Amino acid sequence: MSTFDRITRTIPTKNGLFMLGGLIAYFLLMRVVGLAEVYWLRTFNLVILILFVRNSILSFRRQSSESYQSFNTMFMISVRTCFVGIGLFALFLAIYLDQIDKTFMANLAVKESFGGEITAVSAASIVFIEGMISGLAASFVLIQLFKSKTIEAKA
Template sequence: MEQSKSAIKYGIVIGSVLIGYFLIIRSLGLAEVYWLRLINGIILGYGIYYAIKKNKEYLNNHINYFDGIGLGIKSGLVATGIFVTFLAIYMYHIDTGFSERLMTKLGWNINNPEKILLVTIFMEGIASTVILSLTFMQLFKTSWNIEEK
């Protein structure tokens, strides 16, 4: 499996699950409960973990450290891009008052709350992606430790 195709495939799946989760909490009236976005990190983390794990299995349990990190980062970037694009469409065209309601709950009174939210979510997604990819590759890398006999 080529790494770019794999990253796009898993990124689309992760992004779709993030959108599905958002729509579920929105339908339950919980979209303005900002701490629920922590579950976004869990979804992103599981998706990156699964992408690296499946790629390692495909390569007969021999994955290059930097290729694994790259796969995780690319998958996370695709997922983050898809999710931020969806949120931009949602905030600008579907529920135009969403960002203002959320900012009011946070106690912020700012202009262009949509832009602030989109940039914040994008930065959180990138930071989480890099940290999770580096962390998971510690689990998947081949150890160079010498075993005692």
């Protein structure tokens, strides 16, 4: 495996796992404090996501030997970071809602109307889709902020 392949796999995995830890810690803290049902506090999940996607992009820029990193490579690293962190968090959430805290799942089913019966898997799927959309948007914005400046040739 080349150094480039190793970098593009280890950075997203490491930061995705840290993102997972941050999301789980925040979720459990909100459950303990009793604020898990205040849904607007979920916006702090975006702050956690942005922090670790930013860290992935900056880590790649530091470790890469390329003087100009392509948008595609940085986007791939960002999306992989989000996929690892959010995908595993959605898995954790499905297990948590189905096995650990069934009363929270029952409260969620009563308070939220999704046009049908909500299950732990459907709730986790919604969190995954919502998180990935946020991750894609955050990735695009962060890449624009951190991309290398190019010099255009004068005509």
